[in-house]
Amino acid sequence: MAIDRIDWHADSAIEEGLDWDNAGTHIGIYLAWIVQNNLVGEIHLEESAEELQLLKDRKITGRDYLIELCDEKFWEEDLNAEGLAFTQYYYEGDAIYFGDYEEVLAQHAAGIYHVKNTWENYDVMAKTIDERYQAWKLSKSIESK
DSSP states (O other): OEEEEGGGTHHHHHHTTOOGGGGGHHHHHHHHHHHHTTOBOHHHHHHOHHHHHHHHTTSSOHHHHHHHHSTTEEEGGGBOHHHHHHHIIIIIISOHHHHHHHHHTGGGSSSGGGSOOOHHHHHHHHHHHHHHHHHHHHHHHHHTO
């Protein structure tokens, strides 16, 4: 099942006078974080190890990876078990990610699709995702006690 797809957002980006691929920046930033934190699914480890390394080395962006290797779609199988569990909580659940993305990055832009696809923006957003991930992991360890 798709978690997110560029085509779900492309019309909105185009209506704002942007290129269609701007609709994938928010997905790409999250996907890059998934890759950087070794939460990516087995399919990518087996089929696109070279491209994963380019992403880890910041030679391509998460959005580039999403477009070129994920057919512009973010799927459950793009994640390992822990990555999927966190994504269901943070990205899908109450859409916490989108609120964070707007607060952290889009408040300095004309809207969510105006956020630039840069590693600088990734670095800013990654701090917030890291904090959410650590809090989620802590809550899971408390629940299991």
